[in-house]
C-alpha cells in the first residue's frame with residue numbers, strides 16, 4: 049500500500065507506472081474517450097451560459113482518471129456508480145448521450161436508463177452513492193453474479209460519514225467494489241488541507257481491511273492499470289480496493305462557481321504541462337499510434353455527435369413543473385399528490 053503524501057502536486061502523486069496495459073487500438077480509443085469527455089464538458093458550459101441547460105460540473109483535467117478507470121470494466125458485466133463529473137463513463141457504459149443532456153435540461157425521466165444499463169443515476173448528495181455501491185456489489189454476489197462495481201467520489205465526499213461506513217462494510221463483506229477517489233484538490237472552495245490532516249487518503253484502506261493505492265490520476269495508462277488490478281481482485285472474490293487518483297480540477301467546480309475568488313494562480317503552476325490529454329497525445333505520438341490529421345478527425349466527429357445529441361434533447365419535450373414529482377415514488381402518496389396539484393394550479 050502506498051502512503052505517500054496526498055498533496056495535489058504531480059511530483060508527489062502517482063506510482064510512476066507507465067507500462068502500457070492497453071493494446072494499441074485501445075490506447076487510441078482511450079484518447080478518443082478523453083477528447084469526448086473534454087468536449088462534453090465544454091459543450092455543457094456553453095449551453096448553460098446560453099441559458100439552454102442547468103448547472104453542470106465539467107471533467108476538465110480529470111479525463112484520465114475517468115477514462116482510464118471506466119475502460120478497465122467490462123461493458124454489460126460491471127456497474128458504474130457515478131458522482132456527477134463522470135458523464136463520459138456513464139455514456140461509455142450505455143447511457144444514451146441524449147439522456148445526459150435531457151437530465152441537465154430538467155427532465156426527471158432522463159435518469160431512467162434503458163433496461164439492462166449497468167449505471168446508477170448521477171448523485172448530487174455527496175457520498176450517498178457509496179453505500180449504494182456497496183449494497184449493489186454485495187447483492188450481486190448473493191445473486192451469483194460476478195459483476196464488479198466501480199464507484200466514483202471526490203476527496204470532499206471522502207470526508208462524509210457515508211464514505212467511511214461504506215468502505216468499512218465493503219471490507220467486512222468483501223464486496224466487489226472499486227472505490228475510485230478522484231483527489232482533485234478541491235471540494236468547491238475547500239482545499240484538500242482543510243479536508244484531512246492525513247498523509248494519504250489511500251492509506252485509509254488499511255483501516256477498513258481493503259486494498260489501497262495512490263495513482264497518478266493524470267496518466268490514463270497508470271489509472272487503467274491500477275483499476276484493472278482492483279477489478280481482477282474484486283472479481284476473484286478478494287474484496288474491495290480504494291484507489292486515490294491524484295489529479296487536478298482545471299476549471300471551476302461547476303458552471304455556478306468562480307474559482308478566481310479562492311484559487312491563487314500559483315496553485316496551478318505545478319500542474320502546468322500535466323493536462324491528461326496532452327500527456328496521452330505525447331504517448332501516442334512517441335509510439336507512432338497517432339497519424340497526422342487523426343486527432344482533427346476525431347475532434348470533428350465527437351463535436352458533431354455531441355452537438356446532435358444536445359439538439360435532440362432540446363427538441364424532446366421539456367418537463368413541466370409537475371416533472372418534479374415523477375420518477376421518485378411508484379406511489380407518491382396523498383401529500384405529494386396534493387402538493388403536485390397545488391403547484392400546477394399555482395402555475396396556471
Ligand SMILES: Cc1ncc(C[n+]2csc(CCOP(=O)(O)OP(=O)(O)O)c2C)c(N)n1
Pocket residue numbers: 133172173174201202203204205206232234235236297301
Ligand atoms: C451532503 C452534501 N453536502 C454538501 C453538498 C454541496 N457540494 C456539492 S459538490 C461539493 C464538493 C465536493 O467535492 P469533491 O467530493 O471533492 O468532488 P469534486 O466536486 O471536487 O469532484 C459540495 C460541498 C452536497 N452536494 N451534498
Ligand SMILES: [Mg+2]
Pocket residue numbers: 202203204230231232233234235236
Ligand atoms: Mg474534489
